[in-house]
Amino acid sequence: MTTETTFRKGAPATSQRALDAVAKVSTGVFIDGEWSDSASGARFNVVNPATEEVIATVADGGPEDARRAIEAAGRVQKEWAKTAPRERSEILRRAYDLIMARQDELALVMTTEMGKPFAEAKGEVAYAAEFFRWFSEEAVRIGGDQTTTGDGKNRILVTKEPVGPCVLVTPWNFPLAMGTRKIGPAIAAGCTIVFKPANLTPLSSLALADILIEAGLPKGVLNVVCTSKASSVVTPWMESGIARKVSFTGSTEVGVKLLEQAAQHVMRSSMELGGNAPFIVFEDADLDRAVEGAVAAKMRNMGEACTAANRLFVQRPVAEEFARKLAERLAALTVGDGAKDGTDVGPLVEEKALVKVQELVDDAVAKGATVVCGGSRPERPGYFYSPTVLADVDPGADLMSQEIFGPVAPVIPFDTEEEVTRLANDTPWGLVGYLFTQDVDRGFRMGEALEVGMVGLNTGIVSNPAAPFGGIKASGLGREGGRVGIEEFLEYKYMAVPR
Numbered sequence: 001m002t003t004e005t006t007f008r009k010g011a012p013a014t015s016q017r018a019l020d021a022v023a024k025v026s027t028g029v030f031i032d033g034e035w036s037d038s039a040s041g042a043r044f045n046v047v048n049p050a051t052e053e054v055i056a057t058v059a060d061g062g063p064e065d066a067r068r069a070i071e072a073a074g075r076v077q078k079e080w081a082k083t084a085p086r087e088r089s090e091i092l093r094r095a096y097d098l099i100m101a102r103q104d105e106l107a108l109v110m111t112t113e114m115g116k117p118f119a120e121a122k123g124e125v126a127y128a129a130e131f132f133r134w135f136s137e138e139a140v141r142i143g144g145d146q147t148t149t150g151d152g153k154n155r156i157l158v159t160k161e162p163v164g165p166c167v168l169v170t171p172w173n174f175p176l177a178m179g180t181r182k183i184g185p186a187i188a189a190g191c192t193i194v195f196k197p198a199n200l201t202p203l204s205s206l207a208l209a210d211i212l213i214e215a216g217l218p219k220g221v222l223n224v225v226c227t228s229k230a231s232s233v234v235t236p237w238m239e240s241g242i243a244r245k246v247s248f249t250g251s252t253e254v255g256v257k258l259l260e261q262a263a264q265h266v267m268r269s270s271m272e273l274g275g276n277a278p279f280i281v282f283e284d285a286d287l288d289r290a291v292e293g294a295v296a297a298k299m300r301n302m303g304e305a306c307t308a309a310n311r312l313f314v315q316r317p318v319a320e321e322f323a324r325k326l327a328e329r330l331a332a333l334t335v336g337d338g339a340k341d342g343t344d345v346g347p348l349v350e351e352k353a354l355v356k357v358q359e360l361v362d363d364a365v366a367k368g369a370t371v372v373c374g375g376s377r378p379e380r381p382g383y384f385y386s387p388t389v390l391a392d393v394d395p396g397a398d399l400m401s402q403e404i405f406g407p408v409a410p411v412i413p414f415d416t417e418e419e420v421t422r423l424a425n426d427t428p429w430g431l432v433g434y435l436f437t438q439d440v441d442r443g444f445r446m447g448e449a450l451e452v453g454m455v456g457l458n459t460g461i462v463s464n465p466a467a468p469f470g471g472i473k474a475s476g477l478g479r480e481g482g483r484v485g486i487e488e489f490l491e492y493k494y495m496a497v498p499r
Ligand code: NAD
Pocket: 169, 170, 171, 172, 173, 174, 178, 196, 197, 198, 199, 230, 231, 234, 235, 249, 250, 251, 252, 254, 255, 257, 258, 271, 272, 273, 274, 275, 305, 306, 307, 403, 431, 471, 475, 476
């Protein structure tokens, strides 16, 4: 038992419908096409953050399960690499159809284990499925190249091969999409997989395993081990000498640890790490559009997103009006159990997250910020935090240099383009930046000046399966999705053939 659960008197119960959806999910370790208990027989709790109730227990994997999983992935790699691209494509396409056919049920499971409102969970299920559809189309487009050496004496024939067994590790905030964004291209490329989802939200990923089997994925290609102690499973995979690649989404701190381990075996590495997104509003922006952009970039997933607007820089003449309008929008949102109709903002994922958000708000206020709305947790069970707007935030406040991961929008006034460029780039991270301006030249100029992997120009949403998602600096290595997404799972080989 790894999750301490406090039952508060009068806590609203998880609905029977949600519990029924959760009860359908297989909760063992999934190795070589079979579900079983973990080697130790231990299980860990999954908690509904809206009610603080234990909703399921899941097999708690350890080193022995990890060993079996990576050996299965290693055993079938060669055979899997030889399958027809069309076969891999069709498995992904069938999985896409199955996910969409079960969109409501999967969304309910996700809401119940993670907290996000049901409508957002449905959106994530569709987004997650889309990675399978996208990569089903890419599986049959893995190309190569052919050329002649400069002296005309040799042919150069370039082919692409699957990189080999992959270690996939994902976070809790997008429980399904973070998995499909890796599993989709791995399957399309012909790689086998050992997969460890986040222990706070294992159920969505476990449901995915059954879907892929139903879609026809051969035994051993996907192995899923959940655990309450990540390193007890992931470290044996990294040290196995069998895995050839690691693809990780999560915090920069853990990403760095995995890169150190990957270095020991010179493994290919893709890292989708933290962010500290600047959201910049110039005085010439359409302010209402900027406010809507901020609602999307800040409130999606209760602010628990690597892409969340973390620092809202607003040009001084419109800063007050922007903060007021944003506060009006956020204060009107309904906070509650994501499974209930009409909820806009669900709970944070766990109590620890709530404590951190409150500390960051308190620090900003101590350093001179004004609370325009919110600023505290509502009096009710569940890990809820009220949507919050802070005005006149000092650039020295802790939330300027840390991921807030909560529904808190700090507004920082600025004067000039040069100043905001310097402030926006003054962070180790470089995932995404948002810009609101009606000046085309400024939009391009600022888009180029921001040290990030992705820019939203007059939009608060950048994530899309057709786009190369990823960051620079401490935000990671590599890209997921788009045309390049599959390349992360392919190796180049060339043959020199005399003419
Ligand atoms: P986390 O780094 O704590 O955990 C991520 C995963 O790593 C989990 O599965 C966890 O169990 C596992 N893990 C933890 N310690 C490990 C270890 N020592 N060895 C191997 N695996 C280990 O992050 P989190 O709290 O789950 O997620 C939030 C973080 O993820 C934020 O920093 C957020 O910005 C980032 N994130 C990034 C992206 C992106 O695409 N760039 C997307 C979503 C989330």
